[in-house]
Amino acid sequence: MRQYEYLVRSIGDQILKGDMAVGSKLPSERATAKKFVVSRSTVRRAWRELESLGYVTWSNQSTPVVIRPLEPMGRAERSPVGRLAEALSPTFLGDLMQAAVSSARYNFEIGMPDPELLPIQDFQQILRELFSYPSREVFGYSPTLGLERVRRAISEEFLTRRGIAMSPHNILVTAGSLQGLNLLTRLWVRPGDVILTESPTFAGALHIFRSHGAKILGIPIDESGINVDMLTSLTLGQNPRFLYIQPVGQNPTGVTLAPERRLKLLHWAQQSQIPIVEDDAYGFLSDEPTPPLASEDGKIPLVYLNTFSKILAPGIRVGFLAAPADLIRQLVALKQLSDLHTGTLSQLVAEGWLRQGRVDAHIQRARTIYKGRLKLATRVIRQAAQLTLFAEPTHGFYLFAKLPAGLTAQSLHAKASQRDVLFAPGQPFSPDGELFGDWIRLAVGAQPTAQIETGLRRLTRLLEDVADGSSGSSNRTIKLPRS
């Protein structure tokens, strides 16, 4: 992370937390430069960025003034959803998205595909062809459900490869799969309803569930996936709305459901008739023959989510939800209220990629590269011995690791970012918000091999320094790397 970015994050956090009141001046340029041990031009650059983000105004004053508008928040607090949204920790997902554009050299924070794997030439070809279409077909409005040709391509080229037979009528194209999960939760969940999840699980899903006032019941997982015996006993008498699960390359642990657990889970779903919401975001990254639960052809009540974000490009924001047609109809009505439809151009790009004939080669290449990166990261972590891995996944992006006793991920995060190393703290992945404070998630997918080795060694050296009390910065003076 560059010096000015660190300042932006640090000052922005204080403003968000209310530590700096609206109307108050930021500390002077000189004081800030001294505190963070940076040049005055770095301070001014951070101030400019804070101004463009809407945290401060800096027009006529020598020092910026905090303007974060509190009025709209005050209004939101009056609505039930607004109150819940306020109670979330909104900065975690925001930080993750900010990490996506961070220039930090060793960025293990954000779970995304390596941009180097983007099939640029295919994209150029696809876009060239799209520009030869009548512009209203590419840049005009389109149906909320998703373009018919795109849903057909998803059915024939995407779902078939996952072993799922699903008609285009059962597919709703969404702006990322997270939108699908949000719409479904809006439709199905009332405040106080119970939702079952793995523990730990994807923080974005937990944010959605919490924002709807759900009671989240986390079921422990191990290196073979969810503990189905505990699932059965813990859910007795609970009447949960659904189980949210990622059976392959789970975020944040990288774990995949073992075949015998998968069978047990199917049995549980058949017996209980509790719907499963299957998030298969990392399904394509595994070369193990683990078929999605959705390939079981209507034997269990199930909604299936997937996305182009992890196999192709998250920025195009195309995902989809597959479900029985009556449910799709209700979700369409909700999506209309949200964004009318997923971007027409983005949908057509995704379709173009599915139809251009090189999907299998792309998937194969991605699997091989990520597998190698996970293997290397696992070796470096094992050699260092300060981190304990939750599991040793062979596919996907993630490793989940426990810190040495007495250390919290949150305190390490600040120190690590000063050394240009980013990771995601573990606590936001906790269903009850209490666990995994001493765990970190390392996303290695988008990091080239050399960076993985050096970055992880930096991290383990920091852990050694922290252990022997020589990690550097005091609370009053923050030492930053030179950018």
Ligand SMILES: Cc1ncc(COP(=O)(O)O)c(C=O)c1O
């Ligand atoms: C399990 C899981 N589901 C969904 C998403 C979000 O996907 P999308 O970009 O399609 O909204 C993520 C992103 O990290 C994820 O890990």
